[in-house]
Amino acid sequence: MKRIKNVFTLLKAELRREGVLKNSFFVSVSKAFSSIMNLAFMIYSVNLISKTENGKFQFYLSLLPVVLAIAEFGLPNALIKYISPLADKGEDPGAILRASLRIKFYSFLALAILALISFALTLENYLVLVVLLFGGIIVSFISYFESLFISYRKYIALSLWNPLPNILRLTILYFIAETSIHPLTYLDILTIFAISPIFILFLFFFFFGGKEITWSAPAKEVRESEKKLILFNLWAFTASIFAILSDRLEVFFLNQYHSPEAVADYGTALQLFSGFVIILATFNSIIYPKLSRLADSDEFPVFLKKAVMLGALIALCLLPGILLAEPILNLLFGAKYSNSISVFKILYPNFLLQLVFAPLGTALFALGQPRMLAGLALLRLLFGAMFDYLIIPDNGANGAAISMFLGQIVSWLILVGYFMAFFRK
Incomplete structure (x- = not known):
């Protein structure tokens, strides 16, 4: 017990020395409020539509x-x-920013081509494809601008920026739900969620002074930065795609083998973990810049160990939350989503462990190892698909939760083994 107390004291002193406690307080409060607004949007949406409609909404939202x-x-x-x-x-990042805007344009063209191919091959509702196409681009600028706030450690501005998209989504949803003469459908809610953040993008330029950064640079520097970003991002992008597919794989299998109601049970339980996603994002936004600056120094392993301990400490503090599954779900949705209670309880330990292992994945980015992250994400995808195929057909939403948990264990073990070897160098 004394040893644990000493570790906590050292960790607390380090966090204070780096200003992390102050920064994380503002960002955490902001993220928490944003998470509450997002959860309110999801709860309100689920109660506006039928369970079948919600199943469709959860599928397209995934x-x-x-x-x-x-x-x-x-x-x-x-x-x-x-x-x-x-x-x-104090150097100008104009070349990197200009190059990044070019890359975002290439991404838009790629998405447009994929949307046309999907429409031709699947005969999917073209309105859904349009909403997903433009919604993805719009939401991507939210995270794009957020990365600039983090890079310049503008945590107060980031705290003001964070909740704006979800506040706007909830406001528009409430206004339309109260004034519409027709019942809302899953497509209406999906459109509000994906498209409405466009109205707050311009506010970034009020938070970020024009003299601090520029968006132009000599053409040669832009081309060099473009190549550097593409080479780094290629593996980071691959890792991101594999990770997101593995996280959403259960929804696809549920949609294949079970009714939309089963998808609704799983997706509704999953939405309640938006708070964990916010905590993870806040955690990473605080430690990633520091890890990037220490990547080539002897302080890197020391700071990383402290970050892992902090993640474990947060997980321990949140552990009692599993007891709140039944009262929360019954309060929010009544008996309509009683099947989601067991799903929530199965998923809860998985998200706690994500807090513990998150700094290790972030450290790989800081070390310039996106290729390894892509490999780990591919392993998660393959093991996840195997468990989904074996478990979901017979066990429905509960099986999806079990599969999601089991699919990540191998990648976590490899991460731990890699950094144990790294620290021994």
């Missing part, structure tokens, strides 16, 4: 992160990696 990954092409992490050192030195 496709949006795939589209978003293509639209981002790994840029947020790459921008933090390359711009953070420039920001510390």
Whole structure:
């Protein structure tokens, strides 16, 4: 017990020395509020539509992160990696920013081609494809601008920026639900969620002064930066696609083998973990710039160990939350989603462990190892697909939750083994 107390004391001192406690407080409060707004949007949406409609909504909503990954092409992490050192030195990142905008244009063209191919081969509703296409591009700029706030350690501005998209989504949904003479459908809610953030993108330029960064540079520097970003992002993008596909694979298998109601049970339980996603994002936004700056120093393994301990400490503090599954779901949805209670309880340990192992994945980005991340994500995808095929057909939504948990274990073990060997060097 005394040893644990000493470790906690050292960790607390380190966090104070780096200013992490102050920064993380503002960002955490902001992310928490954003998470509450997102959860309120999802709860309100689920109660506006039938369970069958919700199953369709959850299915198409699970496709949006795939589209978003293509639209981002790994840029947020790459921008933090390359711009953070420039920001510390007061150097102009214009070449990297200009190159990143070119890459985002290429991503849009790729998504447009994929949308046309999907429409031709699947005869999918073209309105859904249009919403996913433009929604992915719009939402990708939210994370793009967020990476600039993080790179320049503008955590107060980031705290103000974070909740804006979800506040706007909820406001528009409430207004339309109250004024529409027709019942809302899954497509209406999907459109509001994906497209409405376009109205707040311009606010970035109020938070970020024009004199701090420029968006232009000599053509030669832009081309060099473009090549550097593409080479780094290619593996980061591959890792992101594999990771997102593996995270959404259960929804696809459920949609294949079970009714939309089963998809709704799983997707509704999954939405309640948006708070964990916010905590992970906050955690990474605090430690990633520091890891990037320490990548070539002897302090790197020390700081990484402390980050892992902090993740474990947060997970321990959140452990009692599993007891709240039944009262929360019954309060929010009544008996309509009683099947989601067991799904929530199975998923809860998985998300706690993600907090523990998250710094190791972030450290691979800081070390410039996106290729290894892609390999780990591919392993997750393959093992996840195997478990999904074996478990989901007979076990439905509960089987999907079990498969998601089991599919990540191998990649976690490899991560731990890699950094144990890394620290012994």
